[in-house]
Amino acid sequence: MALPSARHLDRAADLRDEGGVKPFLLALVLMSTSSLAEDWPQYLGAGRDAVWREQDVELDFAKRAPRLVWSVAVGSGYAGPSVANGKVFLMDRQAKPFTAEKRKPGTNVNFVRGRIPGRERVLCLSETNGEIIWEHSYQADYSSVYPYAIGPRTTPLVHDGMVYTLGAEGHLHAYTVDGGKLVWNRNILKDYDFETPLWGTAGHPIIGGDLLICPVGGQGSTVVAFDRGTGEEKWKALNAREAGYGTPVIETINGHRQLLVWDAENLNGLDPGTGAVHWSVPFKPEHGMAIGAPRVWKDLVFVMGYNNKSGAVRVASDGKSARLAWGRNLRKGVAGVMNTAWTRGGYIYSGGQRGFFRCVKMETGERIWETREPLLKADGSGRGPWPHAFTVHHEPSGHTLIFNDHGEMISARLSPEGYREIARIQIIEPTHTVAGRLLVWSHPALANRRVYCRNDREIRCWDLGPGGRP
Numbered sequence: 001m002a003l004p005s006a007r008h009l010d011r012a013a014d015l016r017d018e019g020g021v022k023p024f025l026l027a028l029v030l031m032s033t034s035s036l037a038e039d040w041p042q043y044l045g046a047g048r049d050a051v052w053r054e055q056d057v058e059l060d061f062a063k064r065a066p067r068l069v070w071s072v073a074v075g076s077g078y079a080g081p082s083v084a085n086g087k088v089f090l091m092d093r094q095a096k097p098f099t100a101e102k103r104k105p106g107t108n109v110n111f112v113r114g115r116i117p118g119r120e121r122v123l124c125l126s127e128t129n130g131e132i133i134w135e136h137s138y139q140a141d142y143s144s145v146y147p148y149a150i151g152p153r154t155t156p157l158v159h160d161g162m163v164y165t166l167g168a169e170g171h172l173h174a175y176t177v178d179g180g181k182l183v184w185n186r187n188i189l190k191d192y193d194f195e196t197p198l199w200g201t202a203g204h205p206i207i208g209g210d211l212l213i214c215p216v217g218g219q220g221s222t223v224v225a226f227d228r229g230t231g232e233e234k235w236k237a238l239n240a241r242e243a244g245y246g247t248p249v250i251e252t253i254n255g256h257r258q259l260l261v262w263d264a265e266n267l268n269g270l271d272p273g274t275g276a277v278h279w280s281v282p283f284k285p286e287h288g289m290a291i292g293a294p295r296v297w298k299d300l301v302f303v304m305g306y307n308n309k310s311g312a313v314r315v316a317s318d319g320k321s322a323r324l325a326w327g328r329n330l331r332k333g334v335a336g337v338m339n340t341a342w343t344r345g346g347y348i349y350s351g352g353q354r355g356f357f358r359c360v361k362m363e364t365g366e367r368i369w370e371t372r373e374p375l376l377k378a379d380g381s382g383r384g385p386w387p388h389a390f391t392v393h394h395e396p397s398g399h400t401l402i403f404n405d406h407g408e409m410i411s412a413r414l415s416p417e418g419y420r421e422i423a424r425i426q427i428i429e430p431t432h433t434v435a436g437r438l439l440v441w442s443h444p445a446l447a448n449r450r451v452y453c454r455n456d457r458e459i460r461c462w463d464l465g466p467g468g469r470p
Contacts, residue, residue, distance in 0.1 A: 038052070038053055038054045038447060038448070039083050039084040039085070039158075039447050039448070040081075040082055040083045040084070040445040040446055040447040040452075041082055041083070041084040041157070041158040041159065042082055042155060042156075042157045042158065042159075042204070042206075042207075043080065043082075043154065043155040043157070043204040043247055043443065044247070044293060044340060044443070045392070045445075045446070048206065048247070048249055048293070050340055050342060050390075050391060050392050050393060051392070051393050051394075051395050052392050052393065052394045052395065052401070052446040053395045053396070054394075054395075054396070054446075054447075054448075054449060055396050056449065056465060056466060057394070057397075057449050057464040057465055058464055058465075059394060059397055059399045059401070059411040059422065059423070059464070060411065060422050060423050061411065061423035061424070061425045062423050065425065066409075066425060066427070066451065066462040066463060066464050067462065067463040068460060068461070068462055068463075069129075069450065069461040069462065069463050070129050070130040070460070070461050071130070071458050071459070071460045071461070072125060072130040072131075072132075072458060072459050073457065073458050074090060074092045074123065074454060074457070074458060074459050075092035075093050075094050075095075075121065075151060075456070076092060076093050076095075076150040076151040076431075076432075076456035076457075077091055077092045077093050077150060077151025077152045077153070077442070077454075077456070078150070078151060078152070078153045078202075078441050078442050079091040079092070079151065079152040079153055079154055079155055079156075079442065080155040080442050080443035080444060080445060080454070081155065081156075081444070081445045081452045081453075081454060081459060082155050082156045082157065082158055082163075082445055083127060083445045083447035083448065083450075083452060084158040084177070084447075085158070085177055086126070086127045086128070087124050087125065087126065087127055087133060087177065088123075088124070088125040088126070088127050088130070088445075088452060088459070088461075089122070089123065089124055089125075089156035089158060089163055089165075090122075090123045090125065090156065090454065090459055091120060091121065091122055091123070091151070091152035091154070091156060091165055091167065092120070092121050092123065092151055092152070093118055093119070093120055093121070093140075093150065093151035093152065093168075094118060094119045094120075094121055094137065095116060095117065095118025095119065095142075096117070096118070098114060098116045098146060098149070100112070100114060100146050109145075109147055110145060110147065111145060111198065112145060112146060112147075113143055113144060113145055113146065113198070114142070114143075114144075114145070114146030114149060115141065115142070115143055116141065116142040116143075116146065116149050117141045118139075118140060118141065118142065119137045119138060119139055119140060120137065120138060120140040120151070120152055120167045120168070120169075120171065121135055121136070121137040122135065122136045122137070122156065122163075122165050122173065122175065122180070123135050124163075124177075124180055125459070127447075127448070127450075127461075130459070130461060133180075134179060134180035135180070136173075136175065136180055136182065138171060138173075140167050140168070140169045140171055141169070142168060142169060142196075142200070143169070143196045144168065144169075144196050144197065144198060144199055144200040145198050145199055147433075147434070148199050148200070148434075149168070149200065150432060150456060151168065151456070152165075152166075152167050152168050153168055153200055153201065153202035153245075154166045154167075154201075154202060154203070154204045154205070155204060155443065155445075157204070157205055157206070157207065157212075158177060159207045159228070160228075161176060161177050161178070162174055162175065162176060162177060162183065162228070162229075163175050163176075163177050164205055164212055164228070166188075166201060166203075166204070166205055166214065167201065168196075168200035168201050168202070169187070169189065169196055169200070169201065170187045170188045170189030170190065170194075170196070170201045171185065171187055172185065172186050172187070172188050172205070172214065172226075172231075173185045174212075174228070174231060183229075184230055184231035185231070186226075186231055188201070188214060188216045188224070189201065189216075192216050192217070192218055192221045192224070193218070194216060194217045194218045194221070197217070197242060197243075197245065197288070198287070198288070199245060202245040202246075202291075203215030203243050203244060203245060203246060203247060203248070204246075204247035204248075206247065206248050206249065206250065207228060208225070208250055208259065208272040208273070209272070209273065210227065210228055210229070211225040211226065211227065211228060211234055211272070211273075212225070212226045212227075212228040213225045213226075213248055213259065213272065214226065215243035215244065215246075215247075215248065215261070215263070216236075216243055217240070217241075217242050217243035217263075218239075218241075219239045220236055220237070220238075220239055221236045221237075221238075222237065222238030222239060222240040222243050222261070222263050223236070223237055223238055223243065223248065223259075223261050223263075223270070223275070224236040224237075225272075225275060235274060235275035236275065237270060237275040237276075237277055238261065238263060238266075238268060238270075238277065238280075240263035240264050240265040240266065241264055241265065241288070242263065242264035242288040243263050243264065244262060244263045244264050244285065244288055244289070244290030244291070245288070245289060245290060245291045246262055246290045246291045246292060246293055247293045247340075248260060248261045248293075249293050249294055249296075250272050251294075251296045251301075253269075253296060253299055253301070253315045253319060254299055254315060254316070254317050254318070254319055255319075256278075256318075256319030257271075257272060258270065258271075258272070258278065258315070258319060259271065259272035260294040260296075260301060262283070262285075262290040262294055262303045263290060264284065264285065264288035264290060265282065265284050266280040266281060266282050266283060266284075267280070267281050267283045267294065267301060267303055267313050267322075268280045268281075269301075269315065269319070269322060278319055278320050278321075279315070279316075279320060279321045279322040281313045281322050281323065281324055282324075283303065283309075283311055283313070283324065283327060285305035285306060285309050286305070286306050286307045286309060287306060289305050289306040289337065290303070290305055291305055291306075291337060291338055291339075292304050292305065292336055292338075292339060292340045292341060292350075293340040295340065295341050295342075295343040295348070296343075297343055297346055297362050298346075299314055299315045299316075299317075300312045300313070300314055300315075300325060300362055300363070301313045301315065301322075302341065302343065302348055302362055304333065304334060304335045304336050304341060304350065304352070305335060305337065306335070306337050307335070307353070308330050308333075308335045308352075308353045309327075309335050310327065310332075310333030310334055310335040310352075310360075310365070311324060311325075311326055311327020311328070311333060311365070312324075312325045312326055312327065312362060312363075312365065313325060325363075326364060326365040327365070329365065331367075332360070332364070332365030332366065332367065333348075333360055333365045333367075334348060334350045334351075334352040334353075334356075334358040334360050334367070335352045335353050336350045336351050336352045336388065336389075337352075337386050337388060338386070338388045338441055339351065339388055339389060339390050339391065340390075340391075341391070342391040342392075342393050342400060342414070343362060344393070344414075346361065346362050346363060347359055347360065347361060347362060347368070347416055348360040348361075348362050349391060349400070349414045350391065351374065351375050351387060351388060351389040351391075351402075351404075355372050355375050355376070355383060355387040356370040356371065356372055356375070357370065357371050357372070357373070357374045357375055357389065357402075357419065358370040359414065359415075359416060359418075359419075368416050369416075369418055369419065371418075371419045373419065373421060374389055374402045374404060374410050374412065374419070374421070375387040375388075375389055375404055376404075376406075377404075377406050377408065378408065378424055378426075382406050382437075384435060384436070384437040384439075385434075385435045385437075386434070386435070387404075387405065388404070388405045388439070388441060389402050389403060389404040389405065390402070390403040390443050390444070391403075392444075392446055398413065399411050399412065399413060399422065400412055400413070400414045401446070403427075403443075403444055403453070405430065405439040405440055405441060406426075406430055406439065406440075407426055407427060407428040407429055407430045407440050407453075407455070408424050408425065408426055408427070409424065409425055409426075409427045409444075409451065409453075410423070410424040411423045411424070427444075427451065427453050427460065427462055428440055428453045428454070428455050428458075428460055429455060429457075430455065431455040431456040431457055432455070432456055440453075440455045442454050442455065449463065449464050449465030450462060450463050450464065450465070451464060
């Protein structure tokens with residue numbers, strides 16, 4: 001079956017947002033395409049569901065190894081790339097090396113802020129060869145916790161001829177895809193009188209119809225919706241002390257469209273068009289570290305965060321209320337820190353605390369199986385604090401790609417029966433030092449039979465299609 005292009009997926013998203021299309025009509029939109037491959041226009045992919053819907057890729061790397069197509073030098077940052085309309089979009093940071101002042105003995109470096117001059121940059125590269133098509137930089141002096149103040153956190157969002165970027169100090173910009181003209185900009189931290197979060201602004205904006213919905217923070221402005229064409233505020237909602245570091249998502253639960261926002265205090269369900277709050281369930285992550293995107297199965301919404309924090313909320317049939325289904329028992333669930341879980345058929349798959357990758361039953365939080373294999377290096381080494389892995393499910397094959405923080409790409413079969421590794425390969429070198437070990441914490445993009453990944457020195461493009469090395 002032919003795969004949808006970015007413009008068809010944008011149209012499908014628009015139809016879904018308008019709420020007037022039955023599922024079979026939406027399917028027709030997605031199926032009525034030619035053989036064009038799929039773009040990756042935002043964080044977690046076209047559907048913001050971490051699913052790669054593309055045929056004719058080889059995920060058994062022993063049969064056909066990925067081929068390195070190009071590599072381009074870039075600055076530092078956690079921001080992953082996005083790919084759309086033949087272009088690759090990325091954010092990085094341009095700054096001199098920072099030397100921290102001496103700190104008092106016993107001070108936890110993970111909470112010490114620094115004042116670091118520098119600039120953030122938005123890059124538009126050719127998907128074919130990585131050449132820079134356009135770039136835009138601006139002054140962005142960092143004031144967040146200094147060991148992690150290496151660059152932007154959020155993936156550029158491409159939609160309807162525009163690309164939206166959000167920097168670590170709250171710079172929200174809207175550019176034209178063609179030419180990189182700055183259409184509008186604002187600083188959400190200054191506009192809403194909110195201090196830079198400890199680990200920088202990291203909540204990915206999302207498109208909802210004509211709105212760009214963005215986590216901000218503070219009383220009455222935890223989440224704010226802007227006109228995506230002008231940047232004008234349209235609504236604001238919620239009163240959490242902090243917005244957290246994750247991404248909102250728009251899902252349909254029990255037939256009701258809900259904007260799901262996990263902030264530093266509650267998991268919330270809102271009307272994405274008006275910001276009206278349908279329900280809020282207290283579920284407070286430690287240190288405000290609400291990072292992983294909410295995942296939905298039937299009437300359950302799952303979230304997970306730092307220090308063994310995971311749970312599920314059950315939404316009422318009318319969509320107007322919700323309650324905690326499970327989440328207080330530390331022997332249940334799985335708590336990844338930087339990543340979003342993969343869910344399928346009522347099961348959750350994710351790396352988490354103590355270096356275990358787990359399968360968990362979403363209905364109850366029961367742990368079905370666990371293994372350390374994907375969070376370790378190929379040789380079994382590499383243990384350390386906050387082990388992490390991104391998961392992207394490949395829909396046609398049923399394989400799941402796991403990108404661990406050692407820079408490896410793993411192809412595996414995940415099911416309630418267990419973990420079965422197919423192959424793995426090193427695709428990027430870890431360059432960021434955290435707690436004495438080198439790692440990479442940047443979500444890759446998977447588009448047009450290719451994988452795009454970055455560290456603090458370069459962005460790489462790998463081909464997994466028929467042109468790969470035999």
